[in-house]
Amino acid sequence: MEEIQSQSDNYRSSSSSASSPNNHNNRLIPTNNNLFYLRKSGLLRQPISFEDSPEWEDTEIDDIEGGLGGGNDSINVVTTTASVSPALSKLNSGSLPSVSIPETSVAVRKIAGVSVVWKDLTVTIKGKRKYSDKVVKSSNGYALPGTLTVIMGPAKSGKSTLLRAIAGRLGDSARMYGEVFVNGAKSSLPYGSYGYVDRESMLIGSLTVREMLYYSALLQLPGFFSQKKSLVEDAIHAMSLGDYADKLIGGHCFMKGLPSGERRRISIARELVMRPQVLFIDEPLYHLDSVSALLMMVTLKKLASTGCTIIFTMYQSSTEVFGLFDRICLLSNGNTLFFGETLACLQHFSNAGFPCPIMQSPSDHFLRAINTDFDRIIAMCKNWQDDHGDFSSVNMDTAVAIRTLEATYRSNDAAEVESMIQRLTDKEGPLLKSRGKASGATRTAVLTWRSLLIMSREWKYFWLRLILCMFFSLCVGTIFANLGHSLSSVVVRVAAVFVFVSFTSLLSVAGLPAMIKEIKIYIHEQSNDHSGTLVFLLGNLFSSIPFLFLISISSSLVFYFLVGLRDEFSLLMYFVLNVFTCLLVNEGLMLVVATIWQDIFWSILTVISVQVLMMLVAGYFRVRETLPRAVWTYPMSYIAFHTYAVQASFSLSDTHTNDKCFLWFLVGV
Template sequence: MTVIMGPPKSGKSTLLKAIAGRLHHSAKMYGEVYVNGAKLDMPYGSYGFVERETTLIGSLTVREFLFYSALLQLPGFFCQKKSVVEDAIIAMSLSDYANKLIGGHCYMKGLPSGERRRVSIARELVMRPHVLFIDEPLYHLDSVSALLMMVTLKKLASMGCTLLFTICQSSTEVFGLFDRICLLSNGNTLFFGETLACLQHFSNAGFPCPIMQSPSDHFLRAINTDFDRIIAMCKNWQDDNGDFSSVNMDTAVAIRTLEATYKSSADAAAVETMILRLTDKEGPRLKTKGKAGSATRIAVLTWRSLLIMSREWKYYWLRLILYMLLTLCIGTVFSGLGHSLSSVVTRVAAIFIFISFTALLSIAGVPALMKEIKICASEKSNQHSGVLVFLFGQLLSSIPFLFLISISSSLVFYFLVGLRDEFSLLMYFVLNFFMCLLVNEGLVLAVVSMWKDVFWSVLTLVSIQVVMMLSAGYFRIRSALPGPVWTIPISYIAFHTYSIQGLLENEYLGTTFAVGQVRTISGIQAIRSAYDISPDSNSKWENLLVLFLMAVGYRVFVFFLLFFRIGKNKSIHKIFRCSRDTNS
């Protein structure tokens, strides 16, 4: 169990990521990493990496979360994966929390931060890795939780798993559990070796640890330059009987002294000898344990998303209720229109408002989609899943929910407004609205993927929806819109246009209206002054095809967007960044 210790911004996490092969694509690493005497070659499943802040699924229990993680990562049968999950639960001392929801619900609190941290580590343990990298395992943990975490990790190390993690500081009890320590300051190595030898190293450099002080606190005091400012502030009320600090020297001088002492010490020579010995002869290579196929992963993600939807009432069931209430309001306002010529303009308004306002309600799904994308990013970084697998799983799981919204809202609106009483026309209305929701969901996914922020996503979506509503052909017929911007491209990329056109063609193609006692006009002629639709009987299906292609197009765009942002670890609003050099 080796710990990388140092003050903030000393290079701990960078060194850990460099060893694990997870550096940012713009970073340059000098030096080589060897595993069992060979250059870095850790295949899938041979190692695990736990980020400082991991994304967990709050609506799942600990056992469910780990089981779905096992299904995503491991090949083989269900019974084998259940056994692996139970082993991970026992290894991380989570038996008392196995059936508890990670995020809790309105009547029950979720897991404390210490247990959440252990769940994130247990997720990597289901692969039974040979090496486990953990960035700040004690992050935001109290003293009791920190000690429990380290005792658990010590037990895990005794079972044959090599642990390498970073830490800022620890209590005396926690410090005593470390096997080796690597001390960093400003990217430079001040010590590497046995934990007890580090105390002797500081003593040899002229900085012995006081009896009543924690070793980690003493180390950080000596190498953290921030303490110089604190000492300068405290000089006026410093105790006359003793020094405020155990290190009576400028921190920069202390760092140089410790570095020079280490380079000339027997510990540094022993490390050099050990490196030569380990790299001289190549040992057995780590072997991959295989992974689940893409079809299995899509099925697992779909299954998991459906379960999450059934439990996340704030983001899914409440959204369904809002759709029903809005549709009920629109339907009652426009109820009893009849089928006379005078009702045509009002009926067009009803359909326009129905499509436009329900599209605006899709913004309520932004937080849920934001969570899904964060989970995708977390699983993608650990190779548990992929962007294409995520998009297929998200699509398949959202189809039942969107279809439930479309059929319930369509039935309420259709019969309250009193549209044509034919089953085939009703089915087209449901299908058209379903495709409209599918396109809208793709648009929301695209915007959320770009911004990765709820506020900016909502602001962008509202702006896009308003512009699409203005160019949809209701406020002004498309042919009369000022060009070229409003006509081309805005009116052609607004999905409202094709949805409303299809619904109006569905309602008025093949109908006639009496004008006086002897003259009649077709439904196309009657609606022409209010909305521009095609007289072609197949045009409504063409509009449906356009909606389908837009739904596919948005998701293709999201695929490249997520691949660019997650695969390269870069967000759209931070494209231009300076490259960094990393020395190791």
């Protein structure tokens, strides 16, 4: 502790001297609008804000408890107003324009408030020893209705794990200890009461924004179509997507997609069709530029003003964005270094001996103090520091800074947080109830119709396969045309049938990229309980049938008459159905492989390898009875669908020659 205190005192003295107006190396030059310029020798002038730390007020817990006691659909608690609160706006006064939430003439529906509390929350992940690695360690915190609560910290600090633990979405490899309270009661969030937005946006590029949200509403909600359309329009309005509602999301094939900011807001709007009372977002500003990030946070602030409780993770933010947060949970290596008001966090760092420099973003300053990766960077830049001044605003080892901040938090602020948690959990509010789900039949019908629409617009899914199969059929048909009716022509026709059936199935790998993307969308929907395995399989099967039958009949007509097979309608349809069944089985094979790998390269490699093995034991290269019994006859020759497809086609070979004995010798039938 003496080491911590001594280094902390050294930093206080160096920081005060660096920012003092009387320092002979620095000159503060006053300008308009309460801006000052800090001039150093050899440096350009840069604007800064120079004012005392603002004061803040604690939230009135009595008003919160009174609001949670009612069960009506409107919220009667202390919520964030439609503009940035005065206390928070002081953070940027003078140097940055205050951010205001855009007003609208459309009435905004209020959402019943929900408080979420996590107490002594610890999460362990399976490591070398079972459940030995603690990712989150005894975290305490809460989120109130109408507020933005951010979980911030460096990479691999446990932000996303804590968010998933609070939402009840931990995987099988994780185990949670501690308690989560919803409205003061130990209970999990039921279906429909919360929404969870992952870091990666899994959107369907061939749908418009309105179509995407409408199909999501059909999958998630029971009730009539008119009600769901109203909820979709509310979600579009809430996330300020009106200008993009009828535009394709894009981002597939050669179609330019919507900007990343709009795509991120679509992902959030997809969860808003349920009108959730709690919204969890993992990295809402992921891959967004500064303008899109500010627009995103302003939109979330407007959404919180309706009463929704919003909890999200974030790596870092600009000063403007930081001013929109209500509470911050600061993590480092799973340890909670601070929880409370955002402005109180600035005071916490100042009390610990790390005041935020005037020209630095608060979040950047926080992460610099608690991210151990900076030690390695500073060591690399040591020589450069000596020549150009201090490279870092924190002049101590990061491990020491973390211990100092943690000790300061436990001695000053932790008791207040625990008291607040005790007051929130002493009185139970109304229990949340599930709002019901769409039936399995409805979800199957919706997924079938959506997949049909996607396949009709996604040219790489089936239209490219249709073109390839038609071209291949034309090539095979012209190569094997005018064979005559001799005994030798039977052998050639059998080869033509084998080549056509085998390679038509092999060309189906062109649809694997689109299939993998659809599987990833299903996995996202299934994680939010918007879909199920059987529903997805049936929807994919029913939507594939029309397109596979179109490929079968178009390519078979070209091949059938060019090769000169029997000119009878019943046999023609028999041949078409044979090819269609072969393609349908192959579609199932690709679906299984794509689900296992979820990677384009390995999926294509596996499907082609399996197809080649099936061709080898199909009975064309060698009769089944002559194959080695172990593995190749049992079970490979019976598993290979090529075997049945080729054998079923031999009866169509020729009517003018008696080739029964020859076919028996060739394939053993």
